[in-house]
Amino acid sequence: MSHGSRHEPVMADLVCELFEPIQEGTLVDATFGGGGHSLRLQQVVAPHVRIMGIDRDPAVGERAAALGFDFIPGDFADIERLLSAAGVENLAGVLFDFGLSSDQLDDPERGFSYHRRGPLDMRMDPGSGLTADQVVNTWDCRSLARVIARYGEEPSSRRIARAIVANRPLADTLALAEVVAAAVPAALRRKGHPARRTFQAIRMAVNDELGAVRTGLEAALGRLEEGGRCVAISYHSLEDRLVKQRFKKGGADCVCPSDLPICGCGLTAELRPLVNGSARPEPAEVEINRRARSARLRAVERLAA
Numbered sequence: 417m418s419h420g421s422r423h424e425p426v427m428a429d430l431v432c433e434l435f436e437p438i439q440e441g442t443l444v445d446a447t448f449g450g451g452g453h454s455l456r457l458q459q460v461v462a463p464h465v466r467i468m469g470i471d472r473d474p475a476v477g478e479r480a481a482a483l484g485f486d487f488i489p490g491d492f493a494d495i496e497r498l499l500s501a502a503g504v505e506n507l508a509g510v511l512f513d514f515g516l517s518s519d520q521l522d523d524p525e526r527g528f529s530y531h532r533r534g535p536l537d538m539r540m541d542p543g544s545g546l547t548a549d550q551v552v553n554t555w556d557c558r559s560l561a562r563v564i565a566r567y568g569e570e571p572s573s574r575r576i577a578r579a580i581v582a583n584r585p586l587a588d589t590l591a592l593a594e595v596v597a598a599a600v601p602a603a604l605r606r607k608g609h610p611a612r613r614t615f616q617a618i619r620m621a622v623n624d625e626l627g628a629v630r631t632g633l634e635a636a637l638g639r640l641e642e643g644g645r646c647v648a649i650s651y652h653s654l655e656d657r658l659v660k661q662r663f664k665k666g667g668a669d670c671v672c673p674s675d676l677p678i679c680g681c682g683l684t685a686e687l688r689p690l691v692n693g694s695a696r697p698e699p700a701e702v703e704i705n706r707r708a709r710s711a712r713l714r715a716v717e718r719l720a721a
């Protein structure tokens with residue numbers, strides 16, 4: 417466990433192995449969280465590699481400072497602007513460990529937990545944007561159902577959306593969890609708490625998580641220097657699909673027939689995969705850290721232009 421945080425970094429050995437060859441330059445931990453990955457990386461990358469943290473949760477800044485890391489508060493969707501403002505040009509490495517930290521999840525005041533009473537907030541940056549309260553208590557039934565179905569992959573999405581609308585106003589997280597649980601028929605319940613998928617869906621909508629992954633990943637890859645490495649750990653299939661598609665697109669090389677004198681397709685691979693497909697945590701890690709169970713890690717290296 418890292419200093420001042422309850423969050424256990426996921427697949428940290430593999431993350432370290434993938435970044436270890438970096439000799440110099442800046443390595444950005446774009447989801448600093450508890451700082452667990454950064455602390456581990458500090459032990460393996462060369463001493464002349466500068467590790468810099470980014471996180472949209474302002475509470476993380478204090479932890480990063482206490483641990484002695486350079487830190488930029490902000491959304492990694494704005495990584496282009498954040499790096500320019502910090503005077504950073506090219507990156508030797510960038511790590512994304514998407515989703516929430518245990519510190520955020522376990523703090524009832526943040527409103528992420530369906531086990532503890534708290535405000536309907538769910539913002540990673542409590543200083544800005546849409547709240548869960550707005551989504552839950554003002555969105556129309558169709559929009560709610562769509563988000564719960566898409567981001568939560570919840571088969572009872574319409575039933576849940578109707579129950580939410582019928583029980584408004586919902587005062588807090590436990591009120592929401594109770595309404596959702598009562599709306600899911602016993603026969604359709606899957607493993608875990610019946611409100612888990614709905615909470616996940618609302619959180620993803622509140623923080624526009626997929627939008628941030630799409631924009632942030634693209635911008636970060638654009639900043640990678642030759643030989644620079646990008647590692648992304650996802651916990652949701654839609655998140656992982658975005659990473660997979662972007663890495664695949666970057667790996668596409670000339671598809672012209674070999675007897676064609678010059679390339680007509682214009683494709684040149686810009687990225688080289690560093691793991692075969694995606695890597696999953698070892699069962700031993702999942703046993704110790706349940707939150708690792710849905711993790712999928714993908715990694716690429718930037719090739720010469």
Ligand SMILES: C[S@@+](CC[C@H](N)C(=O)[O-])C[C@H]1O[C@@H](n2cnc3c(N)ncnc32)[C@H](O)[C@@H]1O
Pocket residue numbers: 418421423424425426446447448449450451452453454470471472473476490491492493513514515516517518540628629
């Ligand atoms: C899974 S935790 C990272 C944990 C970290 N790797 C560690 O070892 O402690 C994800 C972190 O990313 C942050 N985060 C999520 N989306 C973000 C975004 N779009 N921009 C910046 N930070 C984000 C969250 O606030 C959270 O602190």
